[in-house]
Amino acid sequence: MGLLDFSPALMSASAATLAVIYMYLYKLKPKKPLNPSYDYIVIGAGSAGCVVAARLSEDPTKTVLLLEAGQEADDHRISVPDASPTLQQSDVDWNYQVLGGCSSVNAMIYMRGHKADYDSWEKLGAVGWGWDDVLPYFLKSENNTIPNQVSSPYHGAGGPLTVTERPYTCDMSLQFV
Ligand SMILES: Cc1cc2nc3c(=O)[nH]c(=O)nc-3n(C[C@H](O)[C@H](O)[C@H](O)COP(=O)(O)OP(=O)(O)OC[C@H]3O[C@@H](n4cnc5c(N)ncnc54)[C@H](O)[C@@H]3O)c2cc1C
Structure with missing residues (x-):
């Protein structure tokens, strides 16, 4: 399974045309002038789109345009996990459209699907999406810093996605969970 095998978000349309439609619809100005064309255009700067665009742009010979319909992710509640419920129905929650998406x-x-889910997808015909196929990518993407998980065969270190324990746990949450 290659990184790009599953990227329906990649389009090879004219960057200039898309950019004009984007700016017309959303009345946003790009921060730097757009190129007349791009090697890759990724539609949607959500979880997957940002990763795909970041990986593609690691090749300095390629140009990548990442288009997002939503607004900037500058609401301070976005960086506060416990504040996420207050974002529902808010300005950044226009069908979950905001930089970073969901x-x-x-x-x-940090949550993965169950092994049986991936294996059942594979049985249904999604070749390359079984648990044994996707686990190496989970390991590669993860930078797990939790002491009793660092040496686990199910967790990885050194990837771009840092996973930590929450720094503070209140007594009530222990009762709740
Ligand atoms: C309230 C909530 C809580 C969640 N909590 C967790 C959690 O704690 N842990 C966890 O692992 N998962 C959680 N999830 C799920 C997880 O966040 C999503 O599964 C994941 O982010 C989806 O990623 P994605 O790239 O598929 O889509 P998205 O992140 O939704 O990205 C799609 C992007 O495309 C953009 N877009 C759409 N249409 C267009 C267009 N026409 N042009 C340009 N851009 C467009 C959107 O604005 C969006 O930015 C939660 C989801 C929600 C909604």
Whole structure:
């Protein structure tokens, strides 16, 4: 399974045309002038789109345009996990459209699907999406800093996605969970 095998968000349309439509619809100004064309255009700067665009732009010979329909992720509540419920129905929650997509409005809980889910997808015909296929990518993406998980065969270190324990746990949450 390659990084780009699953990227329906990648389009090869004219960057200039898309950019004009984007700016017309959303009345946003790009921060720097757009190129007349790009090697890759990624539609949607959500969780997946940002990763795909970041990986593609690691090649300095390629140009990448990442288009996002939502607004800037500058609401201070976006960086506060416990504040995520207050973002529902807010300005950044226009069908979850904001820079970062659902990763900007979610609860910042590191969560994977169950092994059986991936294996059942594969049985249904999604070749390359079984648990044994996706686990190496989970490991590669993860920078797990939790002491009793660092050496686990199910967790990785050194990837771009840092996973930590919450720095503070209140007594009430222990009762709740
Ligand atoms: C309230 C909530 C809490 C959650 N909590 C957790 C959690 O704690 N842990 C966890 O692991 N997962 C959580 N999730 C799920 C997780 O956040 C999502 O599964 C994941 O972020 C989806 O990523 P994505 O890239 O598929 O889509 P998105 O992140 O939604 O990205 C899609 C992007 O495309 C943009 N877009 C849409 N249409 C266009 C267009 N026409 N042109 C340009 N851009 C467009 C959107 O604005 C958006 O930015 C939560 C989700 C929600 C909604």
